[in-house]
Amino acid sequence: MISLDRFPLHYLAAFRAAAQTENLRAAAESLHLTHSAVSQQIRGLEAALGFEVFTRQGRRLALNPAGRALQRAVSTVFAELQAGLLAAAQADGSAAQTLRVTALPSFAQRWLLPRLPRWRALQPCIALDLHSSQQVVDLEREGFHLGLRFGGRPWPGLVSEPLFHSPHIAVAAPALAQRLVGAPPETLAQQPLLGDADLWRDWFVQAGQAVAPTPVATFNDAALQSQAAEQGMGVALTRELFAADALLDGRLVRVSPLAIDADGTRGYQIVYPEALRHEPAVRAFCDWLHAEIAALQQRLTETTAAGR
Numbered sequence: 001m002i003s004l005d006r007f008p009l010h011y012l013a014a015f016r017a018a019a020q021t022e023n024l025r026a027a028a029e030s031l032h033l034t035h036s037a038v039s040q041q042i043r044g045l046e047a048a049l050g051f052e053v054f055t056r057q058g059r060r061l062a063l064n065p066a067g068r069a070l071q072r073a074v075s076t077v078f079a080e081l082q083a084g085l086l087a088a089a090q091a092d093g094s095a096a097q098t099l100r101v102t103a104l105p106s107f108a109q110r111w112l113l114p115r116l117p118r119w120r121a122l123q124p125c126i127a128l129d130l131h132s133s134q135q136v137v138d139l140e141r142e143g144f145h146l147g148l149r150f151g152g153r154p155w156p157g158l159v160s161e162p163l164f165h166s167p168h169i170a171v172a173a174p175a176l177a178q179r180l181v182g183a184p185p186e187t188l189a190q191q192p193l194l195g196d197a198d199l200w201r202d203w204f205v206q207a208g209q210a211v212a213p214t215p216v217a218t219f220n221d222a223a224l225q226s227q228a229a230e231q232g233m234g235v236a237l238t239r240e241l242f243a244a245d246a247l248l249d250g251r252l253v254r255v256s257p258l259a260i261d262a263d264g265t266r267g268y269q270i271v272y273p274e275a276l277r278h279e280p281a282v283r284a285f286c287d288w289l290h291a292e293i294a295a296l297q298q299r300l301t302e303t304t305a306a307g308r
Contacts, residue, residue: 007048008044008045008048010041011041011042011044011045011048012045012074013031014027014031014033014037014038014041014042014045015041015042015045015053015070015071015074016071016074016075016078017030017031017038018038018042018054018061019063019067019070019071019074020161020162020290021161021162022060022061022062022063022162023060023061024038024039024042024061030159030161042054049066051066052064052066052067053066053067053070054067071294072294072295072298075287075290075291075294076291076294076295078287078290078291079122079284079287079288079290079291097125097126097127098126098127098128098129099126099127099128099129099145099146099281099282099285100129100131100143100144100145101128101129101130101131101144101145101146101147101148101285102130102131102132102133102137102139102142102144102146102147102148103130103131103132103147103148104132104133104134104148104149104150105132105133105134105221105223106221106222106223106242107148107150107242107268108130108132108148109132109223110222110223110226110242110243110245111241111242111244111245112130112148114245115292116128118292119285119288122288123281123284123285123288126281126284126285131144134220134221136149139158139271139272139273140157140273145272145276145279145281145282145285146270146271146272146276146282146285146286147270147271147272148163148268148269148270148271148289149268149269149271150267150268150269151269155269155271157273157274158271158272158273158274159271159272159273159274159277160269160270160271161269161270161271161286161290162267162268162269163267163268163269163270163289163290163293164241164267164268164293164297165267165268166239166240166241166242166267166268167239167240167259167260167261168199168203168237168238168239168240168259168260168261169237169238169239169240169243169254169256169258169259169260170188170203170235170236170237170254170255170256170258171226171229171235171236171238171243171246171247171252171253171254171255172191172229172232172234172235172236172252172253172255173229173230173231173232173251173252173253174250174251174252174253175232176191176232176234176235177252177253177254177255178253180235180255180256181253181254181255181256183255185204185207185208185209185256185258186209186211188204188235188255188256189204189209189211189213191234191235192215192216192233192234192235193213193214193215193216193234193235193236194215194216194217194218194219194225194228194229194233194234194235194236194237195215195218195219195225195236195237195238196215196218196237197213197214197215197218199237199260200213200215200237201213202260203237203258203260206258206260207256207258215234216233216234217233217234222238222239222242223242225238226238226242226243226246226252229252230246230251230252235255237260240259240300241293241296241297244296244299244300247300247303248299248300248303270286270289272286
């Protein structure tokens with residue numbers, strides 16, 4: 001049995017950074033360490049555990065099942081520790097009381113807002129000033145502490161932490177989905193489709209179908225598209241994590257196991273000015289976001305495994 005008494009806890013920071021970035025060089029940059037130092041700490045962690053937590057794919061790392069289990073625990077522990085540090089700073093009177101955050105409307109509406117009550121319960125002394133916009137905001141000029149953005153790194157002048165990368169899946173309201181689950185891909189071509197025609201074309205190509213789809217509606221906002229799907233307007237291609245809450249509570253149903261990765265290595269990022277890297281409120285919010293993502297991904301995995 002692994003005991004904490006002699007466990008090298010200082011290796012967990014390197015593991016956490018490497019698990020978030022899946023890249024040793026990016027992890028080293030975030031920790032202000034050398035590539036070799038982070039690599040040695042990961043090797044030291046695996047030696048202490050007695051098993052590997054990553055699979056190596058060239059320069060890229062990928063969490064294995066043991067690593068994913070450890071990441072969920074580490075994300076939760078770091079969030080709780082950060083909350084304790086912030087509480088101490090607040091008791092000292094030195095903590096920021098308002099956190100200004102900018103995010104894309106789709107992310108704010110479909111993912112962030114439903115979770116804010118949990119943030120409030122965890123951090124009742126930090127008020128959020130949430131700004132929703134399709135435009136990229138200059139954080140320092142506009143006075144924002146951090147932003148939640150989509151796209152690849154780097155964001156000039158800002159620290160960037162990968163938050164999540166989520167494939168697109170086909171979903172529909174239950175009444176429509178009950179006729180489609182288990183049906184061959186060509187059946188979907190006869191249904192009202194929602195979203196981008198090129199993305200749907202790529203989905204059908206991956207399914208082995210030469211289809212020229214003509215969606216009945218397109219949207220400039222993913223939240224609107226998901227809402228249209230929930231209301232039974234048609235089948236939508238949406239990011240799995242955006243649809244996760246609706247999938248878990250039955251408002252949407254996944255109609256095919258096929259997923260399409262349309263964005264390559266691009267994904268959602270947390271960005272903030274370098275000067276705020278160690279700001280307690282910023283760090284607390286980032287750690288909370290990572291913990292929420294890990295918990296949601298675990299629920300999706302468990303639901304899929306259970307066949308629901």
